[in-house]
Amino acid sequence: MTVEWGWFPDHAGELTRLTADHLATAVPAVLFGLLIALPLAVLAHRVRPLRGFVLGASNILYTIPSLAFFVLLLPVTGLTRTTAITGLTAYTLVVLVRNTVEGLDAVPERVREASKAMGTRPLRTLLTVELPLALPVIMAGVRVATVMSISLVSVASYIGYGGLGQLFTDGFQRNFPTPVIAGVALTLLLALAADALLVTVQRLCTPWRRGTPRSAPKLWKRA
Amino acid sequence: MIKFDAVSKRYPNGTTAVDDLSLDLPEGGVTVLVGSSGCGKTTTLRMVNRMVEPTSGTISVGGRNVLEADAAELRRGIGYVIQQSGLFPHRTVLDNIATVPLLLGWGRRKARARAAELLELVGLPADTSKRYPHQLSGGQQQRVGVARALAADPPVLLMDEPFGAVDPVVRTQLQNELLRLQEELRKTVVFVTHDIDEAVRLGDRIAVFRTGGRLVQCAEPAELLARPADDFVADFLGAERGLKLLSLTTLADVPHAPGRAIRADEPVGAIGRDGGRWRLVTSPRGEPLGWLDTDALPAGGTAGEAELAAVRPLRDTDSLLSALNEAVSSPAGAVARVTADGVLTGVTSRDAIHDRAGRSHADATRAAAPAAPSRTTAEKTRTTTEKPHEPAGEGVTPDDPAPDDPGPEAAAPAERPA
CATH class of the missing domain: 3.40.50.300 (P-loop containing nucleotide triphosphate hydrolases)
Structure with a gap:
């Protein structure tokens, strides 16, 4: 298997387009995932009986094979980007909901109590105390969800929205490995870059944790 | 209330x-x-x-x-201080203190100015204001907790x-x-x-x-x-x-005899043998330094250079309990009394403290319930x-x-x- 380096400059435009396309599927998936996961997790955290149901439901979504998922969605959303994004969003939920619930659980009870005792109403406590304190765990989930989405986008090439994954189909069909290798390498780079970006964002958002050893599992020592 | x-x-x-x-x-x-x-x-x-x-x-x-x-x-x-402070780990010390003023809608500037005042009131240096709770010691955290509770007065x-x-x-x-x-x-x-x-x-x-x-x-x-x-x-x-x-x-109304103290710069040779075995040695300013055993004086030098037994001088605001403790541990069987500035005023003997302690206890026990002094706003003993x-x-x-x-x-x- 040899890489034909000459292929790259000829296809620079296509690679850029596919990378942008890749992100245009992966990023909205994570954002929509967060939009759905946050209220669900808050609900699961506050209303104990709902907790098992919410966590269980997000787990079940995750167990549906990705290909089957797209097939199931096709009659509803057709061969569109919406189908790709919807499928990926469903997959991000499992880690986003779970991490958000765990992050909220980890907020020390006496801090919650203190907030209440100072005269802070529940919504304000959630927004200004609980969510900020849960942020490191939530962000750990966002990082996993992002990396996962970026790698899963290629599956959507079956419906034409695979981003860099289109290179795999292209390469396999023509028995020409260079685009496959390019696709793998770029997907990997994209995942690493996105993760580094998120670590930086997290550090900027949680100034109180700087210089402390305890933090969410890190792929990078420093951003 | x-x-x-x-x-x-x-x-x-x-x-x-x-x-x-x-x-x-x-x-x-x-x-x-x-x-x-x-x-x-x-x-x-x-x-x-x-x-x-x-x-x-x-x-x-x-x-x-x-x-x-x-x-x-x-x-x-209502100010509220809880065990282990319950400070917000994600807010700086200043913002922790400003919590209630902000909730009351004072505005950030005024709330922070008030928080800075309170930081000083509870005895924390101004440079702690930008730190986070986990960067403080337990005692400092608790002070911040008190400041936070007092913020809105x-x-x-x-x-x-x-x-x-x-x-x-x-x-x-x-x-x-x-x-x-x-x-x-x-x-x-x-x-x-x-x-x-x-x-x-x-x-x-x-x-x-x-x-x-x-x-x-x-x-x-x-x-x-x-x-x-x-x-x-x-x-x-x-x-x-x-x-x-x-x-x-307190010791305030316990009498003391003028102590015949020796100044630290007096040569030991000049010390008379008529003042009892244990004599207090004071600094030139009059602060007690320790008890000198006149039965075991060194051959030469000044009183300050001799070996002295420890003394813990007591002020009028100190309690009878600490006086009793000092009287028991002092080799001279007496306590040194000092002014608020630490200058020796005299000496009270162990017996005098004992007497006062006994009387104080008897007084408290004897006082009949109706005659109990109501020092605070009258609320009957329930x-x-x-x-x-x-x-x-x-x-x-x-x-x-x-x-x-x-x-x-x-x-x-x-x-x-x-």
Whole structure:
């Protein structure tokens, strides 16, 4: 298997387009995932009986094979980007909901109590105390969800929205490995870059944790 | 200022946390609620700002029924300090203190300016303002907790075992700071502790609770120690309650004889043999340095160069208890008395201290209940009419369900300085 380096400059435009396309599927998936996961997790955290149901439901979504998922969605959303994004969003939920619930659980009870005792109403406590304190765990989930989405986008090439994954189909069909290798390498780079970006964002958002050893599992020592 | 009227708190599982409590807390005084775990003292405290709702009865603060108030607004008007501070780990010290002013809509600038004032008031250096709670020591965190509670200048301050998680040295410092602040601010303070010594130090009045949420006795410390209402209270106060009583009396009216002190720069050869075996050596300014044994004088040199036995000089504000302690440990059997500046005023003998201690104790015990001096706003001593059913001591069972009082171990792990 040899890489034909000459292929790259000829296809620079296509690679850029596919990378942008890749992100245009992966990023909205994570954002929509967060939009759905946050209220669900808050609900699961506050209303104990709902907790098992919410966590269980997000787990079940995750167990549906990705290909089957797209097939199931096709009659509803057709061969569109919406189908790709919807499928990926469903997959991000499992880690986003779970991490958000765990992050909220980890907020020390006496801090919650203190907030209440100072005269802070529940919504304000959630927004200004609980969510900020849960942020490191939530962000750990966002990082996993992002990396996962970026790698899963290629599956959507079956419906034409695979981003860099289109290179795999292209390469396999023509028995020409260079685009496959390019696709793998770029997907990997994209995942690493996105993760580094998120670590930086997290550090900027949680100034109180700087210089402390305890933090969410890190792929990078420093951003 | 705070009035409990027939207040009870029962939990669905049948536990009674507080049982028919009627208590009137005077304005501007420190009332300490004491008792063992599960006696309802924390529940009582938390009902004042509706962190716990009573099952029956009414509670009013400043004449206003708390149950009719909006809970969040009520809480903004009542300072609250909890064990292990409960500071917000994600906010700087300054923003932690500014919490309630911000909730009250003061605006960020004014709230922070006020927070900076309070930082100084509780004795923290200005450079701590930008730090995060985990970067502070336990004692500093607790000071921030007090500052946060005082930020909006509430008339009432609730303190739930605020100094329970710090080491004894820091705890004493914090207690002194609280007394100093209280001298200045005159808040109505409700303070929960299980440490009777802390209660005696801080309280203008002490309310003793027993398991089952019953108030047994509420009285001024001296009266409580001298005349506990029943065996339960006596047992709770401990075997040394006579000594604790002495900790409440100061040395001020104990006479002292002019001490014939030796200045540190006097040569030992010049010391006369007529002043008793042990003589005090003072600095040229008059500060006691130690006791000199005139039976074992060195061959030469000055008194200051000789070996001296340690002395801990006492001021008029020190307690009879510390005087007794010093008299026992001093080789001369006497204590050195000094002015507020530390200059020797004289010496009091062990016997004189003993006499005064005995008299002080007798006075306190003899004082008949009706003639009890009402030093704080008159609230009659409330005593349960019944004697405890079980032998004293049994009421202190630690295995009580204690829904209100999880104890220090049950609390979330402390934020330790990195």
